[in-house]
Amino acid sequence: MDSVQGVLELLRERGYRRTPQRECIVEILWESDSPLTAREVHQRVRQAFPHVSLDTVYRNLELLREAGLVSQINLQSRESARFELLRDGAHHHHLVCLACGDSFCLPVCPVDLEELERCHEEDFVVVSHAFELYGYCKSCRP
Amino acid sequence: MDSVQGVLELLRERGYRRTPQRECIVEILWESDSPLTAREVHQRVRQAFPHVSLDTVYRNLELLREAGLVSQINLQSRESARFELLRDGAHHHHLVCLACGDSFCLPVCPVDLEELERCHEEDFVVVSHAFELYGYCKSCRP
DNA sequence: ATCGCTAATAAGAATATACCTATTTACTGA
DNA sequence: TCAGTAAATAGGTATATTCTTATTAGCGAT
Numbered sequence: 001m002d003s004v005q006g007v008l009e010l011l012r013e014r015g016y017r018r019t020p021q022r023e024c025i026v027e028i029l030w031e032s033d034s035p036l037t038a039r040e041v042h043q044r045v046r047q048a049f050p051h052v053s054l055d056t057v058y059r060n061l062e063l064l065r066e067a068g069l070v071s072q073i074n075l076q077s078r079e080s081a082r083f084e085l086l087r088d089g090a091h092h093h094h095l096v097c098l099a100c101g102d103s104f105c106l107p108v109c110p111v112d113l114e115e116l117e118r119c120h121e122e123d124f125v126v127v128s129h130a131f132e133l134y135g136y137c138k139s140c141r142p
Numbered sequence: 143m144d145s146v147q148g149v150l151e152l153l154r155e156r157g158y159r160r161t162p163q164r165e166c167i168v169e170i171l172w173e174s175d176s177p178l179t180a181r182e183v184h185q186r187v188r189q190a191f192p193h194v195s196l197d198t199v200y201r202n203l204e205l206l207r208e209a210g211l212v213s214q215i216n217l218q219s220r221e222s223a224r225f226e227l228l229r230d231g232a233h234h235h236h237l238v239c240l241a242c243g244d245s246f247c248l249p250v251c252p253v254d255l256e257e258l259e260r261c262h263e264e265d266f267v268v269v270s271h272a273f274e275l276y277g278y279c280k281s282c283r284p
Numbered sequence: 285a286t287c288g289c290t291a292a293t294a295a296g297a298a299t300a301t302a303c304c305t306a307t308t309t310a311c312t313g314a
Numbered sequence: 315t316c317a318g319t320a321a322a323t324a325g326g327t328a329t330a331t332t333c334t335t336a337t338t339a340g341c342g343a344t
Contacts, residue, residue, distance in 0.1 A: 017310050017321060038300075053324045058301065060322095074216065074272060078299065078332050095266050104266065110252030110273065123280035124237050124246065130216060131252065131273045138265035159291060159340050180330080195294045200331065202292095220302055220329065 025060045035082035093131045099140035167202045177224035235273045241282035
């Protein structure tokens with residue numbers, strides 16, 4: 001996971017195929033220095049693949065999320081989610097500003113293994129989780 | 143918050159008006175023994191208010207969530223969220239089954255005040271948060 | 285009770301996301 | 315290299331959610 005090729009390699013090991021559109025989507029995420037919405041990703045992919053469908057973008061973003069390579073940031077506005085590549089593989093979460101929609105990395109993850117184990121005991125297998133803090137950033141404070 | 147009237151009273155104290163549609167939505171949530179989707183709420187409200195709009199339902203559910211009276215459970219399927227009234231006011235989160243969409247209450251909340259204080263220091267005012275664990279329940283385990 | 289202000293609503297449009305199906309294409313093994 | 319197979323895609327469609335605007339109605343003050 002040290003490069004775009006590394007990401008595609010990881011996907012291939014998990015049985016996913018290497019398609020030009022998928023490679024393009026990963027490159028776009030890799031080169032972006034901020035989380036992107038699905039629409040933003042789609043617009044950029046279209047520069048190389050004018051006929052790429054929105055479904056392809058959504059499908060690949062979900063695939064990358066499920067593979068643990070992409071973090072999905074749930075906003076609470078019309079553009080309801082942003083996606084970012086976990087370049088260093090470091091799992092983390094975000095602060096989301098309800099006014100401007102900007103997101104800020106949160107270095108902590110609230111989930112500990114004890115909780116997960118307890119869930120297993122209670123007959124529920126946990127495979128992923130979501131966590132966001134909502135509020136107002138310095139610029140938008142009311 | 144010991145009855146539907148109590149919920150409406152709390153809302154009034156916060157400056158929200160008491161409308162028949164809003165009262166109906168709160169009653170529906172109050173009487174349901176499981177979390178409902180916005181569409182399910184809408185269908186039930188229509189029995190009393192045939193011309194109620196979906197927007198009214200969404201607006202009131204968001205209002206109740208922001209007031210801390212309703213918990214929103216983010217699913218990861220087409221019906222992307224369910225809502226439940228916090229009858230006893232106990233803040234909590236959920237396990238969500240990715241197969242059947244059922245949700246199970248989680249008695250813990252991962253957010254502690256220390257974290258929130260730290261965010262304040264870093265110029266971000268936190269007003270709410272979201273947390274869900276995703277996986278597979280006993281019946282749906284793959 | 286009535287007036288005035290503002291929140292709340294209905295209706296419809298706009299947008300985000302997920303689903304469906306036929307077709308294409310990446311990969312596997314002969 | 316080539317054929318078979320299953321995954322991936324494009325395009326269209328369906329649904330969920332949010333926004334816009336004009337109208338209605340709750341509630342405080344008179």
